[in-house]
Structures are given as C-alpha cells and as structure tokens.
Amino acid sequence: MASATQDPASTSPGGSGGPAQPRRALWRQVGSRIIALREGSIILITIIVAVYFSANTSTFFTGGNFETIMPYFAPLAILAAGEVFVMILGEIDLSIAAMYLFAPIIYYKLNTSLGLPLGLALIGALLLSMVVGAVNGIFVAVIGINSFVATLGTLFTFEGLSLIISKGTPVATPGGQIPVGTFGKVFGAGTYSELIWAIGIVALLQVVLTFTRWGLHTVAVGSNKLGAAEAGVRVNLVVIRNYMLCALTAGLVGVFEAIRSQTVQPNPAGPNEILFLAVAAAVIGGTLLTGGSGTVVGALIGALFLGILKDGLILQGVQANYLLFYTGLAVIIAMAANVYVGRVRRGHTGSG
Amino acid sequence: MADAGGPKVVGPTSAPDDVLRVEHIAKRFGPVTALKDVNLHLKKGEVLGLLGDNGAGKSTLIKIICGFQRPDAGKMFLQGEPYEPRNVDDARRRGIETVYQDLALIDELSVYHNLFLRKERVHRPVPLLANRQMKREARVALDEIGINIPRIDVAVARLSGGQRQAIAVARSVSSDADILLLDEPLAAMGAKEGAQILDLVARLKDEGRVSIIMILHNYVHVLQACDRVSMIQDGAIALDKPTSETSVEELTDIVVNEYRRAREAAHAEQARQQQQQQPS
Numbered sequence: 203m204a205s206a207t208q209d210p211a212s213t214s215p216g217g218s219g220g221p222a223q224p225r226r227a228l229w230r231q232v233g234s235r236i237i238a239l240r241e242g243s244i245i246l247i248t249i250i251v252a253v254y255f256s257a258n259t260s261t262f263f264t265g266g267n268f269e270t271i272m273p274y275f276a277p278l279a280i281l282a283a284g285e286v287f288v289m290i291l292g293e294i295d296l297s298i299a300a301m302y303l304f305a306p307i308i309y310y311k312l313n314t315s316l317g318l319p320l321g322l323a324l325i326g327a328l329l330l331s332m333v334v335g336a337v338n339g340i341f342v343a344v345i346g347i348n349s350f351v352a353t354l355g356t357l358f359t360f361e362g363l364s365l366i367i368s369k370g371t372p373v374a375t376p377g378g379q380i381p382v383g384t385f386g387k388v389f390g391a392g393t394y395s396e397l398i399w400a401i402g403i404v405a406l407l408q409v410v411l412t413f414t415r416w417g418l419h420t421v422a423v424g425s426n427k428l429g430a431a432e433a434g435v436r437v438n439l440v441v442i443r444n445y446m447l448c449a450l451t452a453g454l455v456g457v458f459e460a461i462r463s464q465t466v467q468p469n470p471a472g473p474n475e476i477l478f479l480a481v482a483a484a485v486i487g488g489t490l491l492t493g494g495s496g497t498v499v500g501a502l503i504g505a506l507f508l509g510i511l512k513d514g515l516i517l518q519g520v521q522a523n524y525l526l527f528y529t530g531l532a533v534i535i536a537m538a539a540n541v542y543v544g545r546v547r548r549g550h551t552g553s554g
Numbered sequence: 555m556a557d558a559g560g561p562k563v564v565g566p567t568s569a570p571d572d573v574l575r576v577e578h579i580a581k582r583f584g585p586v587t588a589l590k591d592v593n594l595h596l597k598k599g600e601v602l603g604l605l606g607d608n609g610a611g612k613s614t615l616i617k618i619i620c621g622f623q624r625p626d627a628g629k630m631f632l633q634g635e636p637y638e639p640r641n642v643d644d645a646r647r648r649g650i651e652t653v654y655q656d657l658a659l660i661d662e663l664s665v666y667h668n669l670f671l672r673k674e675r676v677h678r679p680v681p682l683l684a685n686r687q688m689k690r691e692a693r694v695a696l697d698e699i700g701i702n703i704p705r706i707d708v709a710v711a712r713l714s715g716g717q718r719q720a721i722a723v724a725r726s727v728s729s730d731a732d733i734l735l736l737d738e739p740l741a742a743m744g745a746k747e748g749a750q751i752l753d754l755v756a757r758l759k760d761e762g763r764v765s766i767i768m769i770l771h772n773y774v775h776v777l778q779a780c781d782r783v784s785m786i787q788d789g790a791i792a793l794d795k796p797t798s799e800t801s802v803e804e805l806t807d808i809v810v811n812e813y814r815r816a817r818e819a820a821h822a823e824q825a826r827q828q829q830q831q832q833p834s
Binding site for chain 2: 409413414415418421422424425426428429430431432433434435436494495
C-alpha cells in the first residue's frame with residue numbers, strides 16, 4: 203500500500219507517546235500509521251461501512267454476496283487505475299467511456315468481419331484504443347487543449363463512431379458464448395477473472411507509479427510542469443503515454459465486460475455512468491484532481507467502497523429510487539472525511 | 555530608438571581555451587525582444603558573472619545555452635564544435651548543467667528523487683528505482699558539497715527556501731558537468747547559506763574542472779566569486795572585463811548611467827508625443 207512519494211513508516215509521529223501509557227501510545231501509533239497512508243481514510247471508511255452492513259444484514263458477509271459485488275467493483279477498479287495516472291498529471295480523461303464502448307465493437311468487427319482469431323482481435327482493439335489515447339495526449343500536451351474539453355470531444359466522437367460502426371445493434375460477443383472457452387474464461391467470463399485482472403493490474407500499476415521512472419516523471423509533471431521540463435523530463439511524452447495507458451485499461455475493461463455479459467451493447471448510457479464512478483473511485487481513494495499525487499491502490503479501495511455501498515444499500519432493502527441519492531451522500535461524506543484526514547496527515551508529515 | 559546614445563555593444567570575443575562561445579544570439583517573444591545581439595565566451599575553469607537589470611535577458615540567455623529555448627538567430631560553439639542543443643537532455647549529455655531561477659524542484663518528490671530527476675538510478679534487469687542507492691549517493695554528494703540537509707527522504711516542499719536552493723545547486727554540481735549555469739544561485743538564501751554556495755563555487759574553481767556562468771545581483775559577490783564579469787543591457791553585452799580590472803563603483807556607474815539614459819529617452823519620447831498631439 204505504498205503511496206507515490208512518501209515513506210509513512212519513517213514519518214510516524216505517534217512513537218512519542220512515552221512509556222507511561224504504552225497501550226494508548228500503541229493505539230495512537232497504529233492510528234497515525236493508517237492516517238499517514240494516502241489511502242488511510244478510505245480504508246477506515248470502507249471498513250466502517252462494511253462492518254455496518256455486516257451487522258445490519260444477515261446476507262452481506264457471505265461468499266455469495268462477494269460474488270455479487272465483484273463484477274461491479276472489479277471493472278471500476280481497473281478503469282480507475284488508469285484514470286489515476288491521468289489525474290496525477292492534473293488532467294482528466296472523459297473518453298474512457300468511449301473506449302469502454304468502442305473497444306468491444308472493434309474486437310467484434312476484427313473477429314467477425316476480418317476473421318482474426320480472438321487473441322489478435324483483442325490486441326487489435328486494444329492497440330486502436332491506445333491510438334485514441336495518444337490522440338488525446340497530443341490534443342492536451344502538444345496542441346494545448348484543456349483536457350476536459352479535448353476528452354469530452356473524443357468521448358462524443360468515439361461513442362458516435364461506435365454507434366455508426368455497430369449500426370446501434372447489440373451483437374453476441376465472440377468468445378463469450380456458452381460453452382465459454384478458455385479465452386473467454388480468462389478475459390472476463392470466468393467467475394474470478396475480472397477480480398484477478400483487477401488485483402494484478404492495480405498491483406502492477408502501483409509499482410509503476412511508485413517504483414519506476416514512469417511514475418516518478420508522472421508525479422513530477424503533475425506537480426510542477428515547468429520545473430519538470432527544465433530538469434529535462436519530456437513533458438509531452440509523459441502526458442501522451444499516460445493517456446495511452448488510460449485508454450488501454452478502458453478498452454480492456456470494455457472487452458472484459460462484453461465477454462462477461464455475452465453481448466456487445468452499443469449504448470453509451472452504461473459506459474457514461476461507469477466513467478463517473480471510475481473518477482469517483484479514484485478521487486475517493488485519495489487521488490487529487492489538481493494533480494501531483496495519487497494512488498492506484500486507493501482507487502481500488504475507492505471502487506470497493508462504491509461496490510459495498512451499492513450492494514449494502516440494496517441488501518438493506520433501500521428502495522431503488524433512493525439508491526443514487528444515498529450513493530451521492532456517501533460520496534460527499536467520504537470525500538469530506540478524506541479532505542479532513544488529509545489535512546491531519548499533512549499536519550503530521552508535511553508532505554502533500 | 556535605444557540605439558541613439560545607447561550603451562556600447564561588445565562584439566564577438568574569444569580566447570584560445572574557450573569551452574563555450576556564443577555569437578550574435580537573438581531571441582524574441584512575440585513583440586518583445588529579449589536578446590538583440592549577444593556575444594559571450596567562457597574559458598575553461600573560469601567563473602563568469604553575468605549582470606544586468608531585471609528583464610535585460612540574462613535568464614533568456616541561460617535558457618538558450620542550456621537547451622530549454624532556441625535562439626532566433628546566432629551561433630554557439632561548445633569546445634570549438636558547433637552547438638545547437640535540441641533540448642535540455644541534449645545539452646546535459648554534452649556537459650551543460652543548469653540551476654534555474656525557479657529552481658525546477660518538484661515539491662511532491664523527496665530530496666533524493668529531486669537530486670536524481672532524469673538521472674535516476676535503476677536496478678537491472680527490471681528497471682525499478684534503486685532508491686537505496688540514490689539515497690546513499692545523494693547523502694554523499696550533499697556532504698561533499700558541504701550542504702546540510704537533515705533529512706533526504708522528505709518532500710522538498712517541507713524545506714526552507716535556502717535549503718531548496720541548495721538542493722537545486724547540488725543537483726547540478728553533483729553531476730560530471732563541464733559547464734554549470736547558475737541563475738541567481740543566492741536568491742532566497744540567508745547570509746550563511748549564501749556563503750556556503752560561494753565557498754562551493756570557489757572550491758570548484760580551484761579544482762579547475764568546470765567552467766561556470768553565474769547570474770548574480772550583488773556586485774560584491776561578483777567581484778569576490780568571479781574571474782570575469784559581463785553585463786547585459788538591452789539584450790546585448792555592454793561590458794566584458796576581468797573582475798580585477800573593475801570595481802563596484804564602475805559597475806554601479808554603468809547601471810546608474812543606463813538608468814539616466816533610459817529616463818532621458820523616456821522623457822524625450824514623451825515630449826515628442828506631446829508635440830505631435832498639440833497641432834491637432
């Protein structure tokens with residue numbers, strides 16, 4: 203659970219509790235250790251929410267229910283993981299919803315119209331997503347269009363293109379039909395497939411963010427663009443490749459979901475909702491919209507929080523019409539707690 | 555209009571042991587002319603002080619030499635070879651390191667990550683950051699330079715202005731550069747920290763390995779730390795002298811005269827405009 207810049211273990215201030223109150227000092231130390239983590243507040247909040255639902259419903263803490271939550275939060279976690287990198291740059295990528303829609307349609311077309319094998323069709327769809335990501339990056343970094351506007355443009359364009367190519371008709375996903383083959387099971391249809399991908403991708407991307415030049419330069423550009431450029435960081439390249447990464451994760455999740463649900467649905471409504479949930483997961487997890495800092499693991503926990511919340515509210519028998527309302531309130535409360543804990547943390551460790 | 559009665563302009567100069575020569579460099583930003591015709595040379599092991607009023611073009615010149623900006627006209631020569639840096643990396647590969655006026659530090663990153671930005675040490679074969687090695691090397695480099703930073707694993711946002719400046723200087727000094735460009739290395743520093751940096755420059759000069767161009771504001775510092783002084787006025791070099799042949803008085807006089815000349819020019823311009831307006 204490392205975060206991008208700091209070293210929480212060495213900055214824990216709780217150790218000064220003194221020998222007179224060893225137990226309290228220990229608790230304080232544990233508390234400040236968690237708070238010192240960038241993801242600390244959302245971990246606490248998620249645990250509290252999970253405990254609350256476990257206590258109030260008999261069915262929440264069961265294996266069956268975990269399988270209900272999983273397909274909701276796993277794709278969200280992967281999407282948010284990619285979005286985190288763009289958000290650390292201080293930018294945003296709205297077009298992930300379009301890639302989520304576009305990639306499975308390309309995957310379908312490459313397989314059925316060109317007759318490519320499933321694996322090659324998947325690679326082709328992902329490569330095309332990355333090209334769109336590169337276009338986003340060029341708009342933002344080279345041409346200098348505001349990222350919200352630029353990716354709003356590509357969002358509409360590629361959702362529109364998806365409708366044109368598919369003629370607006372749902373089709374059966376290649377590789378997703380029963381009996382599902384190994385390919386389908388690996389890429390979305392298997393019970394734990396998306397969960398394993400989500401954990402693997404989040405772990406990999408957290409390592410990339412914390413322990414590689416890629417991550418270091420991403421933080422540098424997001425924190426001080428001019429300074430990074432003066433130090434020799436190739437800012438444009440950093441921006442472009444992070445948009446490509448973000449588009450790649452979005453396209454991948456799109457294909458996973460199409461295979462899992464057995465149909466390629468050319469309907470932008472679902473993807474657009476998922477886009478906002480992914481941004482919410484990243485933000486709740488502790489990534490700033492202003493750039494310069496962020497955490498992939500936090501985004502995973504943010505997605506888990508959203509999944510637990512929705513599932514728990516349903517299990518509690520909350521009326522469907524109230525669901526979005528409560529989700530909104532919970533997001534606001536979680537964010538407020540985040541900001542507060544973040545301020546405490548900065549007060550302790552000083553690093554943003 | 556600045557030419558009439560303006561400061562004299564130094565033409566291309568050179569010495570046999572030049573590491574860097576800058577000839578007829580010009581740079582415009584839209585309607586603003588930052589540099590008109592700059593000629594400069596830097597000898598091996600020399601410390602050159604660059605003086606000039608705010609907006610005279612000192613920082614622009616530094617940014618052109620270090621590859622951050624490209625000149626509109628003019629030529630540069632590095633060790634006698636034509637030198638046209640494509641970017642900062644390119645300049646750095648050819649041995650030119652820079653401390654920018656805005657320091658180019660990343661607040662979010664730790665001291666040692668800042669020191670190694672773009673020169674990160676990584677493991678092989680999996681290119682993960684070799685943080686422990688970087689911490690160790692950063693500590694050694696800072697100690698060698700004689701800069702006291704208590705903690706090198708904290709974000710630089712937590713450091714004082716002087717410490718930040720010191721890290722920016724350390725970043726360029728700890729590399730094996732042939733030429734150091736220091737844009738106001740003493741800004742934001744207290745007297746003690748400033749003295750440390752000047753000591754460091756003096757030590758580097760004694761070693762004789764690197765050549766340094768340093769922008770300074772304090773004439774006493776210039777005379778103390780530099781071998782030679784160049785003054786930019788109106789986008790061109792107006793004075794180029796060994797520090798042994800000049801004095802605080804002479805440097806001050808030049809600036810005072812420049813102010814007087816600029817004020818007279820402004821008055822003349824005002825009078826001319828008023829005359830033009832009266833007939834109508």
